[in-house]
Amino acid sequence: MRGSLPPATLPGGPARYAFFLDIDGTLIRFAVSPGRAYVDPWLLEILRVLHDAAGGAVALVSGRTVESIDRLFSPLRFAAAGQHGAERRTAAGAIQRHAPQAARVEAVRRCVMAWADGVDGLLVEDKGICVAVHYRQAPQREFEVRGALERCRERAGGAFAVQPGKMVFELRPAATDKGTAIRDFMAESPFSGRVPLFLGDDATDEFGFAAVNALGGHALKVGEGDTMAGWRVPDVGAARAWLASILGRVSPDAEWSGGEPKG
């Protein structure tokens, strides 16, 4: 376990930084299913303020599809990486997709669907490139789900990786992750030349933490668990309070009075 409390203000102000933000478990609490998640007006407002303060250098980096991200944050549209980096929309609006061959994507999808059909308590989420199996309603099935996805991964000949998450296992393209997405953003305007900062809560976010660490930035882990992030806050409420704090605002949940400024 690493990670000290982040400072209440950012040295040099938000305009020096590029902000990369995971969504579920970081900015919003987990819902029963991803489709039931909800972004409250306060969060929309704080992200709008952050976007302005950071000169547009704000990207949402999620396991969701970019389409699902847009629906969640409507009417706002941010630069976004979806499906753990397999798809990306730049700040200029260009779409990039890094999908394995269509036949492999289809084979993986069929394999997962065929296995999960008829297994109680599972929610299969077909995202187009990635396919996720949520077992939040059947936590006793954790090892069963992982085993099935490993078998489906083997059939795809190394094009996919099994990505664990909170109450979910997912097959994502092996060539992309949240770290590759952040590196791609950092090569482009308005992100390039800034200090990258990434907030995330889950195993998939460790790729992003590694990327920002390597780029001289800062990683902030939300919640418990081993991490390579240098900073940590205890929960979603604290992550939101910290974001408010660096913008000179106060969150309705809590006021952030965390650690001392550094670097």
Ligand SMILES: [Mg+2]
């Ligand atoms: Mg998350």
